[in-house]
Amino acid sequence: MGIKVDFRKRYFKKKSDKRKGKDPVFVLDAQFEAGNELVVLFGRSGCGKTTTLQCISGLLKPNGGKIIVNDTTYFNCHTDINLSVQERGLGYVFQNYALFPHMDVKRNIAYGLNGWPEEDMDKRVEEMLDLLHIKGLEENYPSQLSGGQKQRVALARALAPKPDILLLDEPFSALDMVVRMKLRDKIKEIQRELGIPVIFITHNHVEAFTIADRIIIFHNGRVQQNGTPEEVFYHPENKHVAELVGVNNIFENANILQENDAGETLILQSGKLRVVVNKSCLKETDRTSWGIRPENIRIFPADSNEVSVKDENTFEANVKSIVNKGSSKIIAFELQDHRNLLTAEIWNQFFENTDFDIGNSFLVKMPREKIVLF
Amino acid sequence: MFDQIGFPLLITLKIAGLSTLIVAITGMLISYILARREFHGKWLADIIVTLPLVLPPTVTGYLLVVLLGKKGILGSILYNLTGWTIVFTWQAAVIAAFVVSLPLMVKTTTAAIEAVDREYEYAAFTLGRKELDTALFITLPLAKKGILAGIVLSFARAVGEFGATLMFAGNIPGRTNTMSISIYSAFQSGNNDLANMLVIILILMSLLSMAITAKIINNWKI
Numbered sequence: 001m002g003i004k005v006d007f008r009k010r011y012f013k014k015k016s017d018k019r020k021g022k023d024p025v026f027v028l029d030a031q032f033e034a035g036n037e038l039v040v041l042f043g044r045s046g047c048g049k050t051t052t053l054q055c056i057s058g059l060l061k062p063n064g065g066k067i068i069v070n071d072t073t074y075f076n077c078h079t080d081i082n083l084s085v086q087e088r089g090l091g092y093v094f095q096n097y098a099l100f101p102h103m104d105v106k107r108n109i110a111y112g113l114n115g116w117p118e119e120d121m122d123k124r125v126e127e128m129l130d131l132l133h134i135k136g137l138e139e140n141y142p143s144q145l146s147g148g149q150k151q152r153v154a155l156a157r158a159l160a161p162k163p164d165i166l167l168l169d170e171p172f173s174a175l176d177m178v179v180r181m182k183l184r185d186k187i188k189e190i191q192r193e194l195g196i197p198v199i200f201i202t203h204n205h206v207e208a209f210t211i212a213d214r215i216i217i218f219h220n221g222r223v224q225q226n227g228t229p230e231e232v233f234y235h236p237e238n239k240h241v242a243e244l245v246g247v248n249n250i251f252e253n254a255n256i257l258q259e260n261d262a263g264e265t266l267i268l269q270s271g272k273l274r275v276v277v278n279k280s281c282l283k284e285t286d287r288t289s290w291g292i293r294p295e296n297i298r299i300f301p302a303d304s305n306e307v308s309v310k311d312e313n314t315f316e317a318n319v320k321s322i323v324n325k326g327s328s329k330i331i332a333f334e335l336q337d338h339r340n341l342l343t344a345e346i347w348n349q350f351f352e353n354t355d356f357d358i359g360n361s362f363l364v365k366m367p368r369e370k371i372v373l374f
Numbered sequence: 375m376f377d378q379i380g381f382p383l384l385i386t387l388k389i390a391g392l393s394t395l396i397v398a399i400t401g402m403l404i405s406y407i408l409a410r411r412e413f414h415g416k417w418l419a420d421i422i423v424t425l426p427l428v429l430p431p432t433v434t435g436y437l438l439v440v441l442l443g444k445k446g447i448l449g450s451i452l453y454n455l456t457g458w459t460i461v462f463t464w465q466a467a468v469i470a471a472f473v474v475s476l477p478l479m480v481k482t483t484t485a486a487i488e489a490v491d492r493e494y495e496y497a498a499f500t501l502g503r504k505e506l507d508t509a510l511f512i513t514l515p516l517a518k519k520g521i522l523a524g525i526v527l528s529f530a531r532a533v534g535e536f537g538a539t540l541m542f543a544g545n546i547p548g549r550t551n552t553m554s555i556s557i558y559s560a561f562q563s564g565n566n567d568l569a570n571m572l573v574i575i576l577i578l579m580s581l582l583s584m585a586i587t588a589k590i591i592n593n594w595k596i
Contacts, residue, residue, distance in 0.1 A: 057500060059500075085499040086502045086503065094496070098493040098497040100512060102515050102516060111498070157501070158501075
């Protein structure tokens with residue numbers, strides 16, 4: 001059961017380029033497996049997420065490979081299987097809802113129930129209205145609905161024909177925060193109840209983390225990592241993943257100094273900056289990149305008696321810029337001896353009385369266990 | 375009185391109505407294909423459909439005679455088989471009206487269909503609906519304003535058709551003397567009272583059809 005995807009899709013600048021054998025401008029190489037769980041495809045715009053979804057749905061035809069959902073082969077270039085969109089039995093929720101503007105809510109939801117006896121159709125529509133809490137809106141037209149209501153109707157419409165798989169293309173990008181959070185819970189609940197694979201596209205890493213059972217990270221047309229949210233967020237495989245999941249402080253190609261070989265730690269050197277890291281995280285032996293999430297950087301007053309510059313991974317730094325996000329602040333620090341920039345995120349409630357003016361100096365500490373290597 | 379006003383009015387409505395009906399159906403089919411399908415020679419198909427819009431109507435009429443006349447390429451076959459020729463019949467007037475008004479239908483309807491977001495069609499496909507079903511219940515209803523505009527323009531063009539009709543269907547009293555042609559004949563023979571009457575009827579008809587169209591479009595929400 002679940003979903004098994006391994007296909008390629010090539011894009012050429014001009015149609016004739018393909019015949020002339022020129023190189024494609026973009027190649028999507030989608031390769032991943034997932035169970036009957038909530039799978040998030042995560043990456044920047046243009047990384048191939050939506051194309052992947054369209055190939056799974058059959059709206060686009062891959063150039064090669066195979067797509068298998070719940071043991072049904074949707075596409076296999078070797079055996080010439082390519083089920084039509086209609087035959088795939090899937091639910092698809094579009095970014096802009098794509099509700100039929102000339103049909104009321106009830107007819108929108110019933111549209112996929114073609115061929116059902118009228119009694120069953122009415123019953124199914126009722127069930128969907130109940131499930132998504134949109135009772136009372138049956139007679140309304142899409143133009144009379146709010147964004148959140150539209151998205152609920154779109155979900156109801158996609159789920160009504162009992163699909164084998166549900167595909168959602170950035171479904172919440174036009175909704176406000178409160179509605180978004182409610183619908184996220186709803187989708188999770190629906191996935192648990194139906195037990196079908198749900199594939200959800202987003203470029204918002206908070207959304208990805210909160211909703212996913214499994215996250216598949218795309219960058220530049222390739223799958224970079226496939227794992228649980230914890231694995232992906234705390235153990236990114238490479239720089240692209242680290243950047244995408246919010247590891248804002250990244251130092252590439254640090255030298256590994258073996259001198260502190262005695263215990264479980266080693267020293268990394270990036271330019272003049274030296275940090276101590278846990279040896280167990282190391283994957284390659286000669287060079288590595290490392291990073292730390294902004295919220296993991298700890299800040300102390302310059303005259304603190306808790307820590308000093310002599311402590312491990314502790315540096316003097318000046319404030320370069322501040323962005324207040326309301327509950328937290330994003331502060332860019334410049335390390336005094338190294339000119340490196342570090343971005344830290346701090347909770348306002350813990351620093352109510354601290355003055356973060358530009359130029360003020362602080363001690364910043366990068367706790368060894370919070371540094372990720374990739 | 376009937377021969378001079380009633381017959382031209384009825385034959386015009388019959389010719390324009392029938393031609394518009396055929397134009398509407400074939401126009402929607404051609405427009406859907408032009409808007410939604412990619413095929414080799416699409417540009418050529420587009421040119422052939424549009425050509426009568428730019429050709430002088432007398433040229434269109436002449437070409438129709440060459441093609442469908444008694445000695446024409448297709449007409450001769452028809453004549454040999456049945457002994458009947460379409461030239462100088464009201465059916466010929468329908469064909470002339472059809473050919474000259476089709477481009478107006480196709481141009482407006484193609485633009486209207488192209489303006490329908492393809493995502494609606496994709497949504498219908500994912501809900502298990504086939505392309506024909508989707509075209510009939512999603513695409514065409516969403517393009518209905520453009521389609522209606524095309525139908526109104528085609529009807530108006532068919533009512534006003536003169537040049538190609540005169541070449542292909544002639545001006546035979548009691549058979550093919552449509553309103554437009556009757557106005558010309560009345561004017562030529564100095565019967566200005568009749569010409570005035572026919573002109574007023576045509577103007578009223580045009581105003582009425584515009585008013586009805588506006589009313590229908592106003593009542594449509596989408």
